[in-house]
Amino acid sequence: MEIKSTQFDMTNPFAPLQRRVNQVETVLRQMPPAQREQLLAEMLPPMPMHRPAPPIEQAVTMVTVKVEEWNGGPVVQQRYPTAVLRPRRIVGYIPWQWRWIVTGIRLTRIVRKSAKQQMKQFNKLQRQMIRRVLPRRNAMRGARAR
Incomplete structure (x- = not known):
């Protein structure tokens, strides 16, 4: 059994898909035009027509808007600061x-x-041992005098 070397070649991961698209295009070219259009109309949904963007942007227009008078009440503020998304x-x-x-x-x-x-644990154990073996007078705080 012969294995094609292109089957495992991943330099172009879209190669199998591109080959399949080319095969479909050749089959469509060989069909009669009426049958081709009918098949495409059945397969593909109608695409919405997009207006091309004008090459030059329209000028900005300034508009004035009437704002109600402020009665001196509290100004409504945002509860949370605006989130800044950094890359x-x-x-x-x-x-x-x-x-x-x-x-x-x-x-x-x-x-x-x-x-x-x-070290912390060792020092703690050391302090406990010192408290146990103490002179009878002037005992450390928390230690029992003998």
């Missing part, structure tokens, strides 16, 4: 060296946080 940064290709650096920085933060928590 997200598109991340490009990051070299593997940078990835290692970023991973190292993150790992350093994780290790520091863990060491800090362990």
Whole structure:
């Protein structure tokens, strides 16, 4: 069984679709004009006619509008500030060296946080041990004197 090399060639992902469209166009060209128009009328819905945009934009017209008098009451304000949508940064290709650096920085933060928590826990246990073994006079606050 022979496999066409173009079947797996993804340099143009639209190639199979374009081939199919070309086949349909050749079949339509070979049909008689009356039959072709009838088939197209059945298949395609009528397209709305769009007016082409004028090459030159129309001039802006200023219009005055009558506004009711303000009675001095409270001015209605928006509840929420206007949302400003900023475009997200598109991340490009990051070299593997940078990835290692970023991973190292993150790992350093994780290790520091863990060491800090362990130090805190160790100091707490140390304080508890010191409270248990205390001189009989002048005990620390919260410790039981013997």
